[in-house]
Amino acid sequence: MNRRQLAIAIAGAVLIALPFVHRDPYHLHILILILIWSFAYTSWSMMGRFGLVSLGHGGFMGAGAYVTALLWNHLGISPWLGIPLALAVSAALALVVGYPCFRFRITGHYFVLVTLALSGIVLQIITAARDWTGGSLGYTPERTKGSVLVALQFEDKTTWYLIALAVWAGGLLIWRWVDGSMDRYALEAISEDEDAAAAAGVNVTYEKLKITVLSAVMTAFSGALYCQYQMFISPDTVSGISVSLQMVFAAIVGGLYVALGPTVGAIITILMAEGLRIGLGTKAVGWDNLIYGLLLVLFIIFLPKGVLGSILARIKARR
């Protein structure tokens, strides 16, 4: 176990030191994107690993990004206050959708389709309220009106890298915390057999709601972070079904049941998309998703545990 702690410490030190050694802005940009999306995919997997497959996370992410940006532009509320408000909004969304689902035992296909509706609603609202949100053309938070720190806007990529790294590590810590808690056993029991779990004294509705709200809030945070970093959001990049499916895809490719799985998924998908973009140039439009889609189908059929999950399972089997 000590060896493992050492490995984590070394890896952490290397990751923190990286931007001071290697300063290439493009590489840092890719790394920041990987970290932010890894955090989003980890958030999705928080509930996805317990069989709660949600296609509504595009909605949570969109709410996180747009509420933060709208509060800043229209009311001048600093993201330091705006982000908690945005998180509260997505927690409320998660409660409104989650409560009836869990209370009335809506599971499986039904749950997927209901959460899919949520993605749809958020996308439509953002598009329909184009007077405030810019509609499908996208939205830009206004450049800083004073202190940089208050506006949470930084030109410097190194700062963003460190912020994203901290948030990503925080996501992994939350994963560990859930992993070690009693809730994990309760949720695993629920995903095996809801009725049996309820009979054994698990409060099914409460447990599911807890993990859903946690997952939604984390996803909204990733949305807000993405918005602050990119300084441009559009309904298609932070909300809707495509984003939800993108999360599912990365989590499954990397491995849904292991802590670093979603991160591996983010690395694979983002590097693949960037590689295609550079390799094919403007012709790449569509090709990345074409390969995504094909890979997703192949992964689900042949490698449902994902890349990292399968590797770890093989190592374990060998021991």
Add this chain to the structure above:
Amino acid sequence: MMQAFLDIFDIYLLETVINGILFGGVLALLALGLNLIFGVIDVTWICYAELVMIGMYGMYYLVTIYGVPYWAAAPMCILLVAGMGALLHFLVIEPLLSSPPVNQLLATGGVLFFLQSLATVAFGVEFHNIGIQLPVLRLGEMNFSYARLLSFAAALIGMVAVYVFMRRTYVGTAIRAIAQDRQIMVLMGVDTRRIYLITSALGGALAGLAACLLVLLYDVHPFIGLSIGPITFLICVLGGLGNFIGGFVAAFVFAEIISLGGMFSDLEWGYVLAFGFFIVMMFIRPAGLLSRRS
């Protein structure tokens, strides 16, 4: 003054209500296809609307590029999408039949990405119009496009045809039987593989028919599935997944909400309203519109 206002308002209202009903026909057709797949195979095709999109491109290319008349292109397009439905089942669903249902659903999500990007790569992101301008029917003060009337009638005919097929033929009976009990029917000597393939082809054919009709109403582009898909899923859930009658009723309820909501504001707000209604109904009737509360 007030009277004049009311007169105009009523005419508009009536026109909107009727247009809503006409729109509901196509939605009901879409919901029927999805419900059929779900009821029989217990699978949700997330990529259902993308099949419709491919069908619409098929119609566009046949009619405008190759100059095939509409009435001849439609059956070809229906066959094309039916074949795609069977292929989807054979390639994606069948290898996954024994794994958790959510995996099947997510795999079709991969197909959604695939088809969408395939259309982007092959046909480009431009909007294409089939270029058939049907006349407008004037009834007093009200206007109805023939495209909508035609699609409503064709959707109804399609649904009746499916009903007759399910009731009057041997295969139809077998499909209904499998929907009731998957395990027993195998013991009764029904070849489930064959029935699943036929059902998938039938679901695809319905998507193809919907494509032939939708291409008259909307321009086709690679992302049109994202605007048709969610609404179809909502209708199916609202009606109760696998419940044909429920889906039929829900389609018209939804079409009216969108149509009336769109009358007072933008069409998108009509959609938002419909989504909101859906969430409220989840609290009241979680198992579908026509279900009895337990």
